[in-house]
Amino acid sequence: MSSVRDLMSSNKDLMSSDSNSMSSVKDLMSSDSDSMSSDRGSMRHGFDEFRQGFNEFRLGFDELRQGFNEFSQGFNEFRQEFDGFRQGFNEFKHSHMDSTSTIFPLDS
Structure with missing residues (x-):
């Protein structure tokens, strides 16, 4: 009977160990999921900043083009x-002068 109890106790310890291992795996998977979600959020934020910068550049270029047109x-x-x-x-020069006169004559 002692060996049956020892066997059951040993089996219980293994099951508890498996349960702890499964919890660790779940924690790791949850951590990876959080990390991936964080990466997607960072990428989205970076893209939003890029888009905002590009829109500001485009507005500046439009203002420059408008200024050049003006x-x-x-x-x-x-x-x-x-x-x-x-x-x-x-027309004034041709109508008021002949070919020998100047605009400001020296002998006045």
């Missing part, structure tokens, strides 16, 4: 005004 438009308007001034000056 500058280009202003420059074109200036060029038209200057062309008008040059044309008027050339």
Whole structure:
């Protein structure tokens, strides 16, 4: 009878050891799952930051393009005004002077 009790006690110890091992495996699996979830959260956060940075870059580029367009438009308007001034000056010069006179005569 003693050997049966010893055998049952030994079997009980093995089952308890298996139960502890299973708990350890469950803890490890839970830890891996938490780690993977944390990695996904970090990746999502990184992607959100990248997307936000890209959107800010795009807005800045749009502002730069708009500024360049405004500058280009202003420059074109200036060029038209200057062309008008040059044309008027050339007309004045041709109508008020002959080929030998100057704009500011030296003998006044």
